[in-house]
Amino acid sequence: TQLLEQSPQFLSIQEGENLTVYCNSSSVFSSLQWYRQEPGEGPVLLVTVVTGGEVKKLKRLTFQFGDARKDSSLHITAAQPGDTGLYLCAGEPRFGGSQGNLIFGKGTKLSVKP
Amino acid sequence: EAGVAQSPRYKIIEKRQSVAFWCNPISGHATLYWYQQILGQGPKLLIQFQNNGVVDDSQLPKDRFSAERLKGVDSTLKIQPAKLEDSAVYLCASSNLVGVGYGYTFGSGTRLTVV
16 A cells, blocks of 8 residues: 655644655655645645656745655745645655556645744 | 536535535546545545546445546536445546646535535
């Protein structure tokens, strides 16, 4: 069974702080995606990383794909209340599964207090 | 472009009743997915369609769940009969390309409560 473990599960911080969320697996992924989900809504794609070691930046968010393509991290600089939400990582298995299928982690619930 | 439309937004039913959810993907998106998201967990794939054909339904509880995508556009997911553990948000997603790294567009989901 291919699993994606996210940590921490919950994170509550003050506005202006930095934070890092981790997504780890023992399996290799062809790609890894990060989504943000707000209450009552579906997940919204933030970024896709494909190449081992790849780093992508989206304003204050920095995403990194591990060299072995088994893990990823999301770093937020100077968090703002608008960053509050559930952050989900999702991987496309390199081996097994149908093309395009994603395996999701359980998510990290982030709360940024003003 | 219009997003993925789902209805209803909320549904409350008693166990052993039947329920159906509807999804209209983004126009032109060939691939459609149904995911189940139980509270506190990430989405779990139930079924993947490519046009009107099923690509993967290995995690669909076929004794009670069924799904169809007639004409390769909109799709319905049915549960008959419902169990308490089916309480979850049912998310529909679509994608216009299948390949490494193509993300999904999700609908807002249908929150099902089985009492």
